[in-house]
Amino acid sequence: MNEEVSSTEVVPVPGRAVAVPSANRRSERRLGWMLCAPAAVVMLAVTGWPIVYSVLLSLQRFDLRFPARKAWIGVDNYATVLGSSFWWNAFAVTVLVTVVSVAVELVLGMVIALVMYRTIVGRGLVRAVVLIPYGIVTVAAAYGWKYAWTPGTGFLTRLLPAGSAPLTDHFPAIGIIILAEIWKTTPFMALLLMAGLALVPEDTLKAASTDGATAWQRFTQITLPLMKPAILAALLFRTLDAFRIFDDIFVLTNGAQNTGSVSLIAYHNLIGGLNLGIGSTMSVLIFVTVALIAFVFVKVLGTSAPDAGRR
Amino acid sequence: MDRTAGGITRWSLVNLLVLLYALVPVVWIASLSFKDPSTFTDGTFFPTRWTLRNYSGIFDNADFVRGLGNSIGIGLVSTLVAIVIGTMAAYAVARLDFPGKPLVLGLSLLIAMFPQISLVTPLFEIERTLGLFDTWPGLILPYITFALPLTIYTLSTFFKEIPWDLEKAAKMDGATPFQAFRRVIVPLATPGVVTTAILAFIVCWNDFLFSISLTSSSRARTAPATISFFTGSSQFENPTGSIAAAAIVITVPIVVFVLVFQRRIVAGLTSGAVKG
Numbered sequence: 001m002n003e004e005v006s007s008t009e010v011v012p013v014p015g016r017a018v019a020v021p022s023a024n025r026r027s028e029r030r031l032g033w034m035l036c037a038p039a040a041v042v043m044l045a046v047t048g049w050p051i052v053y054s055v056l057l058s059l060q061r062f063d064l065r066f067p068a069r070k071a072w073i074g075v076d077n078y079a080t081v082l083g084s085s086f087w088w089n090a091f092a093v094t095v096l097v098t099v100v101s102v103a104v105e106l107v108l109g110m111v112i113a114l115v116m117y118r119t120i121v122g123r124g125l126v127r128a129v130v131l132i133p134y135g136i137v138t139v140a141a142a143y144g145w146k147y148a149w150t151p152g153t154g155f156l157t158r159l160l161p162a163g164s165a166p167l168t169d170h171f172p173a174i175g176i177i178i179l180a181e182i183w184k185t186t187p188f189m190a191l192l193l194m195a196g197l198a199l200v201p202e203d204t205l206k207a208a209s210t211d212g213a214t215a216w217q218r219f220t221q222i223t224l225p226l227m228k229p230a231i232l233a234a235l236l237f238r239t240l241d242a243f244r245i246f247d248d249i250f251v252l253t254n255g256a257q258n259t260g261s262v263s264l265i266a267y268h269n270l271i272g273g274l275n276l277g278i279g280s281t282m283s284v285l286i287f288v289t290v291a292l293i294a295f296v297f298v299k300v301l302g303t304s305a306p307d308a309g310r311r
Numbered sequence: 312m313d314r315t316a317g318g319i320t321r322w323s324l325v326n327l328l329v330l331l332y333a334l335v336p337v338v339w340i341a342s343l344s345f346k347d348p349s350t351f352t353d354g355t356f357f358p359t360r361w362t363l364r365n366y367s368g369i370f371d372n373a374d375f376v377r378g379l380g381n382s383i384g385i386g387l388v389s390t391l392v393a394i395v396i397g398t399m400a401a402y403a404v405a406r407l408d409f410p411g412k413p414l415v416l417g418l419s420l421l422i423a424m425f426p427q428i429s430l431v432t433p434l435f436e437i438e439r440t441l442g443l444f445d446t447w448p449g450l451i452l453p454y455i456t457f458a459l460p461l462t463i464y465t466l467s468t469f470f471k472e473i474p475w476d477l478e479k480a481a482k483m484d485g486a487t488p489f490q491a492f493r494r495v496i497v498p499l500a501t502p503g504v505v506t507t508a509i510l511a512f513i514v515c516w517n518d519f520l521f522s523i524s525l526t527s528s529s530r531a532r533t534a535p536a537t538i539s540f541f542t543g544s545s546q547f548e549n550p551t552g553s554i555a556a557a558a559i560v561i562t563v564p565i566v567v568f569v570l571v572f573q574r575r576i577v578a579g580l581t582s583g584a585v586k587g
Contacts, residue, residue: 283426
């Protein structure tokens, strides 16, 4: 874990223990602020005001099709959204997709990480090729999955009973959405886990082996506990990433058969419905949910901050 | 690990499974893109009749060519800006001692985990008011913002591995902290910066949500969003081939980058995740 990220105190850099004269120290501080200012200003300007603004919008009746009816209505929008079965269905779909895909990715990612880490032949090739799903544009991959499961066109529908169109049924469609999500993001999970594997000392594993521990015992009793921080960080990152799923669902079903995620229905309320009040309310609710998930991971499970890398 | 013939065979089989996992879906899209439009519905994995017509079709499509240009332009500008200001911030985070450091890191982390959809609704309205809607800057701004956390984290990890003594030596020879930064650290940091630039570019290139939400025409719409508007050149034509060919066109550059810089990208993606 990156300790400078996880804790608020500044960890001294080794070799910098020598006391710096205070004039130098002040100029160092000033330089620190100056160098960070542009990045901080851009990040705050593009996210800070919009967040505040979306909270304000969520408290108004604001439909671009009926601008004259714009008015402050307190928490009515929240009551509307939270009282709608449409929202809760999308919420359930999002949670289902997130939980299943992250769980499968953890297991599959661990297997791929072990293969990349341990294989004795073609290691470079395996590590390179595994990156392809990471590099491919999500929308491009999603179209591949869509056509693979389209009756007549797809090679995968031929494996199913004649006449089946899995993308037009609720659960099969969600299954395909999960499949597309898993395929695309498992390599990233595997890379994070492989970096965790590198932290397990070979000597400890060898000693355990000499003492008669089986491969499974070595894995569950030495490797996994030592990798716990890496696993939790990878889980936190992927959970938050999966929760905002949008691209795959947009291409595969566009929300048909009640397969929309919260991001997708918020988008449809904005672009299709032009309802800024309801759209903003959903945005705020999604943001709050993501913050809650992060809070649970960090406070309850003691996860440290993961890398800011993404798929 | 046994390096016996049996061990090698076993590992080769396992490797093969992993390779198939990564490659089959990509090969499928490629093979769709080479299929003659009359054979789309034969359901075979490989084309029975090969054609390049799908590719010539999309390059005759003005919207797609424009979208590709937008993707490249917007991606490059966003990456460049994110790298310049991200490098400055990462240097400060990795090397300097100042009280704002947790603030910068916390803000980056917050944005890295932020659900993009929560920004789309307010940005849609703000950009319409400011006249940024459906323009390059309208997409470049959010792209920079979402590329910055990755840039700051990855680069500050790279920077921590740079021999610090060289900078100290430069300062002893009378260089100011800024000169030490520019003359000593920047050249040493270039490999890390290049890797980070590739990762940042992938983030921008891969975006779909901002691009379909904050544009309304081909003026600024990027290639992935353009593809989702493909309908075929007439209403009777199936867009499958065009979509597959376009998917391959936007995938190939990234896959080439990723394969060429494989080692560095693995280091960049995993840096900071496990080590301090």
